[in-house]
Amino acid sequence: MIYLDNSATTRPFDSVIKAVSENMAGNFGNASSLHHMGVEAEKVLSAAKKTILEKLGADGEIIFTSGATESNNTVLFGVPKAYRHNGSRIVTSSFEHPSVENPLKKLGEAGYEVVRVKPPKHNEPQDYEQRIIDAVDGNTLLVSVMWVNNETGFVTDMSRVYRGVKRKNPKTIVHCDAVQGFCKLPAKLLTADLISLSAHKIHGVKGVGALYAGKGVRFEPLLYGGGQQKGVRSGTEPVDLIAGFAEAVRSYPDCTEKYAALNERLCGLLAGMQDIGINSYNNAKNILNFSVRGVRSEIMLHHLEEREIYVSSGSACSKGKTSGVLAQFGVPDADTDCAVRVSFSPFTAEGDIDALAEGIADGIKRFRR
Ligand code: PLP
Numbered sequence: 001m002i003y004l005d006n007s008a009t010t011r012p013f014d015s016v017i018k019a020v021s022e023n024m025a026g027n028f029g030n031a032s033s034l035h036h037m038g039v040e041a042e043k044v045l046s047a048a049k050k051t052i053l054e055k056l057g058a059d060g061e062i063i064f065t066s067g068a069t070e071s072n073n074t075v076l077f078g079v080p081k082a083y084r085h086n087g088s089r090i091v092t093s094s095f096e097h098p099s100v101e102n103p104l105k106k107l108g109e110a111g112y113e114v115v116r117v118k119p120p121k122h123n124e125p126q127d128y129e130q131r132i133i134d135a136v137d138g139n140t141l142l143v144s145v146m147w148v149n150n151e152t153g154f155v156t157d158m159s160r161v162y163r164g165v166k167r168k169n170p171k172t173i174v175h176c177d178a179v180q181g182f183c184k185l186p187a188k189l190l191t192a193d194l195i196s197l198s199a200h201k202i203h204g205v206k207g208v209g210a211l212y213a214g215k216g217v218r219f220e221p222l223l224y225g226g227g228q229q230k231g232v233r234s235g236t237e238p239v240d241l242i243a244g245f246a247e248a249v250r251s252y253p254d255c256t257e258k259y260a261a262l263n264e265r266l267c268g269l270l271a272g273m274q275d276i277g278i279n280s281y282n283n284a285k286n287i288l289n290f291s292v293r294g295v296r297s298e299i300m301l302h303h304l305e306e307r308e309i310y311v312s313s314g315s316a317c318s319k320g321k322t323s324g325v326l327a328q329f330g331v332p333d334a335d336t337d338c339a340v341r342v343s344f345s346p347f348t349a350e351g352d353i354d355a356l357a358e359g360i361a362d363g364i365k366r367f368r369r
Contacts (some may be wrong), residue, residue: 078219134166153287314339
């Protein structure tokens with residue numbers, strides 16, 4: 001089996017499975033309990049927070065959530081309530097994940113002014129980060145932009161965005177959905193007041209994520225209940241899943257050079273085939289989106305699946321409708337229908353790339369009209 005769909009989810013590291021199961025079996029106390037078992041559970045939470053903060057290279061709070069969807073919703077609904085006097089304008093990109101875009105639609109309906117900044121076109125030197133900064137005014141309460149796009153891998157310079165936004169309006173809160181970049185890109189390139197993270201994209205398990213909040217940054221809770229996590233996120237903490245999350249952070253190796261080499265190899269092999277369009281640019285090297293013209297995505301996906309090679313159709317779909325994100329990156333409709341997204345992990349080997357290329361070449365012979 002060759003799994004090349006790591007932007008969708010990842011295989012938990014063996015060390016993660018061990019950490020989760022050890023905590024399930026031997027450390028199942030409620031972190032709020034006052035007895036010894038509660039204290040032991042609480043120690044796991046504190047250690048996990050420390051691990052994540054160290055990886056981010058930041059000071060502040062870590063709030064555990066059920067995943068990045070919850071982290072993003074918490075920010076988008078909670079920040080406008082906490083800072084309602086700072087304005088009613090929200091600046092974002094035109095290619096956010098639905099867990100950001102759909103809450104923003106709701107905020108737009110509720111009267112907020114949502115400004116969506118487009119990415120630069122391929123080979124057109126437009127300064128995307130500067131256009132985000134330019135969109136910020138005295139009425140802007142929040143900027144929410146993703147670090148790495150999940151469909152194309154497009155990378156935003158979050159440190160530059162942060163500095164520019166704060167210079168323009170120090171009161172504006174900067175949020176980043178960093179799900180696809182965390183542990184894959186150097187954290188020194190990421191600065192924000194609020195950062196959304198997810199464990200299952202870095203070989204942790206599904207159902208746990210985190211929200212980083214810088215010192216003094218506030219938001220109204222999304223969930224009310226027993227007042228866990230200082231009242232900002234009620235609900236009994238899943239100590240076992242959180243132990244696995246921290247273990248994934250500790251175990252994720254530096255793959256910068258490996259991903260660059262795999263990407264170059266795949267691009268080289270694709271360049272040898274006819275009528276392939278590369279849809280990724282300015283991208284994190286673990287993600288490559290391309291179109292095999294004349295073969296629809298689902299056909300190619302199932303053809304590769306017969307060879308036990310797992311990739312994703314290049315355009316995220318929901319109920320038969322594409323997300324429209326590739327169009328934002330200038331990909332024509334015909335190419336969107338034929339798009340394939342490949343995403344690597346620390347387990348990916350050169351031989352996997354060669355097998356993929358062979359499978360694609362064979363698919364072209366079999367299906368191209
Ligand atoms: N943001 C991005 C960029 C993603 O790729 C995903 C996962 O698909 C999410 C948010 C949602 O993460 P989760 O599955 O943890 O809710």
